[in-house]
Amino acid sequence: MARVIPILCFVILTTTCLPSQVIFSGHLYDLTGNPVFLATVIVTDCKDNQIIAFANSDEQGAYRVSFLTDCDSIAITVRALGYQEQVRQLALHRDSVEQDFRLNTAALPEVTIRAQLAPIVQHRDTTEYNVASFTDSTEFSVEDILKKLPGIRVAENGTISFNGKPVERVLLDGDDLTGSQYTIVTRNVRADMISRVQAIERYQENPLLSAVDNSDRVVLNLKIKDDKRRQLSGSVTCGPGYGQEMKGSVHTNLFSLTERNKTYLIGNFNNVGENPVGSVANFSGDNLIRRNAGQNLQARLINTRSPVALPRLSSLPLPDAYTRLNRTGLLFIGQVAPLSSFFKIKASGWLTRDRLEQQTSAETTFRTLNTSFQIGEDQLSVLNPRQYTVQLESTYLPSNQRHALRSFARLHYEPGHALLTLNRSATDVPLLQISQRVTASPLDWMAAAEYTFSRTSHTVWQITGRLAGYHNPARLYAQYPVYPSFFSLDTSFIHLDQPVDLYQNRGIINGKLWSTRWNTRWKLEAGLDWELNNLEAIAHLENGLGEQRPTGAGFENLIRLQAPTFYGRWSADRSWRRLRMFAEIKGFCMPARWQTASPTVHRTTLQGIEPLVLFEYDFNEKNTISTGYRSRMERSPCINMH
């Protein structure tokens, strides 16, 4: 008996203190008696509301949950989307409990939460800015956002740089529709359309070259907000006002972004001093002369600088809106149409019309002890530049990424005329009147096509053909009372008439081979680059009766130049951690022919070899030291006529 009692006590104590297995089961129905499917049944204990078991109901609404607990009661909670939550406190008297629930329907609670994403995310060569982290809703255009992003600078004319490197393009959702004239996008797309801005370094348009060609190009990509990707979204903003005259501004963004096509319409009409286009065009980022710019199919072949340029308005230390009157209009239409999964066409066009007027007055007084001398100048400048551009780009890239065919064509017409009048008065001096009228109608076009074949992942072939033309008939008509004495003519010959006709044509056909072997990138290139330039400029003086006198041979220009260049280039590029070595040898032969006003045709042949060796050491992202040797042949001034 003495032995039995401790054993009995032990058995009683253990059985009462051990947690017991409980099984809950039952059915879940809605108010109409239909089973509720995939509802969650949660059992929480009596201590700290901790979940001790859970289960889901099946298609018949049946559930079964088993758990171990030493509590006398538990809470059972039933939840299902579209139904009201039910909670029951149940005492545990048995090991098995049957509990059915009838759930009331409830409207789905509408919830929208956005977490604070990291403001800047670095992913390989892409720096992504979360726009919401940097804006405060005072921004109107994308340019206003870019000015607030660290690492990005926007100049007065709209030029953008990222970490000191010039940005070449601004893409809209991965598509480039404006080329180097990206201010059309940055100054006119509304800030509230954009969710993220990506700065992409080492940008390569042709995916077949991304592994073999070391690009140093930088582009920005604007990601449009998801809720703006609809059949039609956008905004129209307009506002009237009154200043020296009636003022108005109309601004529109209309986007149609579907899975298949993307259409963009941007418009800006104002006379409140806004410049919707800026003056980014022709900046060096688009120039074919830059290293690695050869892969940019849109790169300009011709430096378009006219001998007779439209005069610029004075730049005073005040914003342009305070110093000039304007009537500006911009209309841009862009369309991205993927015709299939591997063929895409992008078409865009824009026209701008501007009328700028500026009036300046200056008066200077010189005082001596007894007298004073005044000089006054009044100048009126009126500019009417216009711009019409159409460009078309197509890309064929099959899914196997072994071939790529890209083409690009652009037509750009930029007529304009300017009128400048200056009245200069001085004490005891007759009034001097000077006027100048300039007209220019430059038309430039270009077409390029490129076929790339990737034989293996580290060997790529490419054939490229490019053609460009530029024609600019311009005229300067000026009136200046000093002309007669300058040209030794009668005093009535005060009008100068100088027509200029510049015609340039350039074409390139080349083949390239890239290869990556022995940790080195090799490149071989050979091709033909030809130029055809023609400049005619004459000047004569007129009197008011229509009589003309020539100004002399010194003021007449006639140059015709033909310069085909046969060239070959070999280069090697290798990096050891922070050190980079680049070596290049270029050989060329240029049989040039040119002719001036005389009938004699001059011929010369330039040929030579130009080596280049370059060493670069990167201390960090911002600091690089480089040294090298380059030999370049001197070209005659005539070859460098532009």
Added chain:
Amino acid sequence: MVKFTQSQYLFFTCFSHLHLYTNAKLHLLTCFCVFLYTVKSYAQSDSIAIGRVLYMQEVNIPNPEILATNGLTTLLFNTSCSVFIHNGVSSGDSLIKNAEYLFPIKVSGDKEGFPIYKLHTQRTMFCKIDCRQSSQDCIVRDTFGTISWQLQPERRRFGPYECRRATGEFRGRTYEAWYAVEIPVPSGPYKLGGLPGLILEARSLDDRVKFLFAGIDISDKIQDRINPPRNGKNLNMTYREFIEGELEFCKNFEKEARARGSRTTVTLTERIELTNE
């Protein structure tokens, strides 16, 4: 009265006529019916989502293909199914330079975003994966909701939702998940799920894999569809069979390369899942 779904009705009808056929035809018919049922269950009706969770995926694994999927991801869900999509994946293949490799690496892209489609009741998921066995991306069947979660007492708030913590081991990594019991959907980012609430954030305890909460929308007005993966080769394999197939492919590749005189060793790069159990 027992209500049959359409697929079950087809199976029942076929079976009622089985006695009229020979053994060979019986086998063929059974396969056909099973195939139809499988197709039907796989091609679950394209459902409308009632909610959307955004995650920021940060996976720190030396695998360029996995790294290319980092970024914003979306989970569309309703009561019966859900799909996890990698938004940051490019639509086409691309070549990338990598300092660790001599040659450039091809990284696959996918217009659908390499979706992981989950059927909650069938505890099945269909994952689209870039694979070597096929020229197309592969669609692999996997089981869902088999993680043995330990429910922890810690709580944390995500917006209006008080989330609870759970830990569980999944294919070689131990994960910590924060789930909201107020959203009774047993799904979550990537292949995680099986908790009594929707997982709003998850990370592996070795900090290599993270799915960080970036936002949630729940509304009747969401019109997004929960689509199973489409453009890919349905291998009709489990994940384990798929990994074994990949290893087999690599071994054969090695043998062929060695037969051509090239000393080649092929190893599969690390994935999010370290094992295939």
